[in-house]
Amino acid sequence: MKKTILAALIGNAFVLPAWANDVEQNINLNEVQVNADRQGAKIQTNIVTLREKDESTATDLRGLLAEEPAIDIGGGNGTSQFLTIRGMGQNSVDIKVDNAYSDSQILYHQGRFIVDPSMLKTISVQKGAGSASAGIGQTNGAVIAKTVDALDLLKGSDKDWGVKLNAGYASNDGRSYGATVFGRAGEYADAMFSFNRNDESDYEPGKGYTNANGGKTMPYSALDKRDYLAKIGTTIGDHRIVLSRMQNQHRGTRLVREEFAIAAPRLSLQRQAPAYRETTLTNNNIEWTANNLGFIDKLEANAYLMENKRYSADDSGCGYCGSIPGPTKTTITTKGANLNLDSRINDTLLKYGVNYRHQEIKPHAFLSRTHSLVNPTKADSGVYVEAIHDIGDFTLTGGLRYDHFNIKSHDGKSASGSKVNPSVGIIYQPTQALSFSAVHNYASRSPRLYDALMNHGRRGIVSIADGIKAERARNTEIGFNYDNGTFAADGSYFWQKISDAIANPQQRHDENGNPIEGIREAANAGYIKNKGYELNASYRNNGFRARIGVAHSKPRIYDTHPDNLLSDNPEFAVQVGRTWTAELAYRFNKPNLELGWRNRTLEKAKGSVLVRNNNGGVDEVQRASFNVNDFFANWKPTGKDNLNVNFSVNNIFNKFYYPHSQRAAVTTPPGVGRDFRLAVNYKF
Structure with missing residues (x-):
């Protein structure tokens, strides 16, 4: 049994942290890890299930992933938030929803991710460079989500419909x-439609906060979040096809630089130019899964059309946007497809497939007075093969991935390149409860398209340097896992280097505030190193559970370009303090009630992640320590999972703090203060 699960399915794996052992409806956890979405042989290290989500008051990823010490999400609301995995920022991490994802962004002063967790079945996390089967561009990890469908909601029911x-x-x-x-409808057809709205006003940070107007709320943090998901599926024998459309939309009066607050004198209200804006992420996806196709044991394929759109009612005060009065619309369109196959040859599991993605930016207008411009585009394609084989108590894995890119900037200049990325791993399992593992993976990420809002050309042109290469990460990781059913512990240590780090230089302005004309180039501008560790332990006994976890990483950016193109920017990386998470909870039988406490503590952090090799040091950065305590409760009045009444008090002591996955404090949005929450969900 241990070799069937560990060797044949996982490979290259660091098994889940000890607290993540419950999956709804008794589905085998290792199968969920692999089947929730195609994630490569080095699997995620945390997973949030549909059941756990229904037992929570969380309404965003920051709340649902609060137990994970290696992930940090910044302050503010919506795209004000910057996400890091092991201190590495959004330039090199992804959020994949139903295996659809993009690495382009609207503006470097905004976070890149919009996801409504109410529509998700599972949310899992990968860290570091992925193995060959992990997909396009996974140099520093990913958050991987799978949307819920009708069959998930009907599981265990004797009815053919529900609400x-x-x-x-x-x-x-x-x-x-x-x-x-x-x-x-019968055995062959199913469908669902879901609509959710979360209307949030300006939030209050912790005690002692005062905004620029003397008030207690965070200005321009309010958002009206509206989301829907529609799905139609059919199952015929071993084949299933699902067609879906998902839309997440944020509406509100927002600042131009969403990662910053209003702060005099530089970040004045005039320079922040608030206006009504909408950010919309739409994904159309068709998915085909099949089993027992002769030589092919398992097939997973999907094709998607994703659109990330920004609408602004007035951009006259937005220099980044070209200072255009009246309404504007900027769009990033991504088309992609994935084909992933499994075949078993004797005692070896073979994983192989093809990935493709094409991205195009459509700015509102081209405003350059000196250049003829075009829509920037980029195409990524890749093929991979990966083998997993058991020899006694050992599992050996090996893979090879080939990735190719073609990119065209808005001045019409093109570049292309390719990388071959190997991955190897070994797992030693001397007992059913204990395993040791080691992996050595390479992964590459192609140059990112220049920020969509700034492709108008009025602030200058960002072209592509001759001979530009894809970034390439090399990650080595060793770890262990122990789980005897009551006590569990796991840990890992990693060290990683990213060669040929790419910078898209930001066009700013001269000393008089006038836009700088001319051309600059996206280029390979240095390298990045990161190292760190994670440790987790948990204990379960009947209704009682306890856990503790710690993560620490030390990313460093080495800027070697003559023009110093790399910056101390949370897009690239940030020095997050050593992070501790802890939880105590007890579930009573009658009534079916769980009460618990959760803590997240970050130690102080100092020093810039940026190391300039040719002009000396950089400004010292100080990030204060903080700890936040939450109380939570889940009550199931019927004794079953169909009705959940959830209550929480987040930040119970009203702590004032600045999350670390942003720039230095004062200019960035602080964390949310004390928050009483009540949430009810009922399925019938």
């Missing part, structure tokens, strides 16, 4: 509600 309702209240400060209808 799920949810509502929530947050004292700081929001109201949410949603409804999902789902059903099936």
Whole structure:
């Protein structure tokens, strides 16, 4: 049994942290890890299931991933938030939803991710450079989500249809509600539609905060979040096809530089130019899964069309946007497809496939007075093969991945390149409860398209340097896992180097505030190193559970370009303090009630991640330590999972703090203060 699960399915794996052992409806956890989405042989290290999500008051990824010490999400709301995995920022991490993802962004002063967790079945995390089968561009990890469908919601039911309702209240400060209808027609067809809304006002940070106007709330943090998901599926024998459309939309009066607050004198209200804006992420996806196709044991394929759109009612005060009065619209369109296959040859599991992605930026207008411009585009394609083989108590893995890119900047200049990335791993399992593992993976990431809002050309042109190469990460990681059913522990140590780090130089302005004309080039500008460790332990006994985890990493950016193109920017990396997470909880049988406490503590961090090799040091950065405590409760009045009443008090002591995955404090949005939350979901 141990070799069937560990060797044949996982490979290259660091098994989940000890606290993540419960999956809804008794599905085998190792199968969920692999089947939730194609994630490569080096699997995720945390997973949030549909059941766990229903037992939570969280309405965003920051809340759902609060237990994971290696992930940090910045302050503010929506795209004000910057996400890091092991201190590495959004330039080199991805969020994949149903295996659809993009690495382009609207503006470097905004976070890149919009996901409504209410529509998700599972959320899992990978860290570091992925193995050959992990997909395009996975140099520093990914958050991987799978949307829920009708069959998931009907599982265990004797009915052919159902309704799920949810509502929530947050004292700081929001109201949410949603409804999902789902059903099936016979054995072959099923469908669902889900709509959710979360209307949030400006939030209050912790005690002692005062904004620039003397008030207690964070200006321009309010968002009206509206989301829907529609799915149609059919199952015929060993084949399943699902067609879906998902849309996440944020509406509100937002600042131009969303990662910053209003702060005099530089970040004045005038320079921040607030206006009504909408950010919309839409994904159309068709997915085909099949089993037992002769030589092919398992097939997973999908094709998607994703659109990331920014609408602004007035950009006259936005220099980044070209200072265009009146409404504007900027769009990033991504088209992609993935084909992933498994075949078993004697005692070896062979994983192989093809990945493709094409991205295009459509700015509102071209404004350059000196150049003829075009829509920037980039195409990535890759093929891979990976083998997993058991020899006694050992599992050996080896893979090879080939990636190629073609990119064209908005001045029409093109570049292309390719990388061959190997991956190897070994797992030694001397007992059923204990395993040791080691991996050595290479992964590459092609040059990122220049920020969509700035492709108009009025602030100058960013072209592509001759001979530009894809970044290439080399990650080595060793770890262990122990789990006897009651006590569990796991840990890992990693060290990584990213060669040929790429910078898109930002066009700013001269000393008089006038845009700088001319051409600059995206180029390989240095290298990045990172190293660190993670340790987790947990204990379970009947209704009692306890866990503790710690993560620490030390990313460093080495800027070697003559023009010093790399910067101390959370897009690239940030020095996050050593992070501790802890939890105590007890579930009673009658009533079916769980009460718990959760803590997240970050030690102080200092020093810039940027190391300039040719002009001396950089400014010292100080990030203060903090700890946040939450109380939570889940009550199941029917004794079953169909009705959940959730309550929490987040930041119970009203701590004022600045999350670390942003720039230095004062100019960035602080964390949310005390927040009483009530959430109910009912499925019938």
